[in-house]
Amino acid sequence: MTILQLSRWAICIVIACPLAFGGDPASHPAANNxxxxxxxxxxxxxxxxxxxxxxxxxxDIANSIIKALQSAQAPPIYGFVNAKRLEEDPSTVQVLQLWRDAGFPLGNHTFSHMDLNKNSVDAFERDLLADEPTLQKFMGDRDWHWLRFPFLNEGDTPEKHHAIAAFLKDHGYRVAEVTLSFGDYGYNEPYARCLAKNDGKAIEELKQNYLEGAAESLAEGQKMSTLVYGRDIKHVMLLHIGGFETVMLPRLLDLLKQRGFKLISLPEAESDPAYAVDPDLSSNWGGTFLQQMMLAKHIPPLPPTEDRLARVDVLCR
Ligand SMILES: [Zn+2]
Structure with missing residues (x-):
């Protein structure tokens, strides 16, 4: 050790500097913030x-969403399939084809969008398996073993929750968790109504409300992550393939850019060690992964925010 190195060590002992010798910032917990x-x-x-x-x-909706994601240089983005919709309208098979042609993967969202909390584990398992032929057909030898629980409901009793967790493990599935959700699904009906009435003022209100909800969800997700883990974990955002995303997705992508978010794939996000621990809650309430973790760790929930969906639900009636 040279005299220079010795003197740097001495300084470090006094002021506890972790990086004086070019240490890896990632190894320092505070650096994650x-x-x-x-x-x-x-x-x-x-x-x-x-x-x-x-x-x-x-x-049109699929093309618009794919184009916006490609313009933002997004990595492959998972789309979660309910194959029953293909029986109801066979022409929608084109949506899955477009998604795959863009190089985006598909995952399981059950055949009929079944709510585990309102059905037996057996019925849920059959519904999940009924989605698989479609995934196999479109994904070939690529991995599609990701499940997004409909309504984020993971079982309303410990028995159901543990039974489905064991089934998923046996069948090689991982749960596609959600840390960021702002009810984007709630804007599609008012948008269709307001567009039919050609009510531009109401549509502007919808846009504003959506963006405020998205921004609030980012801030809340980051705050809950810090409360639970002491750092900002890699997030997963829940969105839906609805008509209003043709208007809003480019704006949402701009918002994420403004807030400094990097877009990553679902497997990358869930490589974060945070996801290795199941909150192991069973309830009637399908909260996000972070909301469940807050509850599991007895951290008081964040103060409730305005019910934005109630405000848009009354528009253009
Ligand atoms: Zn769904």
């Missing part, structure tokens, strides 16, 4: 979600 926030976007309810706004087809 300054790391770039990361988020995996995910889309539920492929191939069809919500009412079709006048003048749009399901293919």
């Amino acid at each position: 300054h790391a770039q926030p990361e988020v995996a976007l995910t889309f539920d309810d492929l191939p069809a979600h919500g009412p079709l706004p006048p003048g749009l087809t399901r293919e």
Whole structure:
């Protein structure tokens, strides 16, 4: 050790500097607070979600979402499939084809969008398995073993929760968790109504409300992450393949950019060690992963925020 190194050690002992010798910032817990926030976007309810706004087809919606994601240089984005919709409208198969042609993967959202909390574990397992032929067909030898629970309901009793967790493990599935959700699904019906009435003022209100909700959700997710983990974990955002995303997704992507978020894939996000521990809650309430963790760790919930969906639900009636 040279005299220079010795003197640096001495300084470090006095002021406890961890990086004096070029240490890895990632190995220092406090450094994570300054790391770039990361988020995996995910889309539920492929191939069809919500009412079709006048003048749009399901293919138009898929094309618009894919184009916006590609313009933002997004990594492969998971879309979660309810194959029953293909039986109801066979033409929507094009949506899955477009998603795959863009190089985006598909995952399981159950065949019929079944609510585990309102059905038996057996029925849920059959519904989940019924989605698999479609995933196999479109994904080939690529991995599609990710489940997004419909309504984020993971079982209303410990028995159901543990039974489905064991089933998923046996079948090689991982749960596509959600840390950021702002009810984007709630804007599609008012948007279709307001567009049909050509009510531009109400549509502007919808846009404003959506962006405020998204911004609030980012801030809350980051805050809950810090409360639970002492750092900002890699996030997963829940979105839906609905008509209003054709208007809002580019704006949402701009917002994420402004807030410094880097777009990552779902497997990258869930490589964060935070996801290795199941909150192991069973309840009637399908909260996000972070909300469940707050509850499991007895951390008081954040103060309630305005019910934005109630405000938009009354528009253009
Ligand atoms: Zn869904």
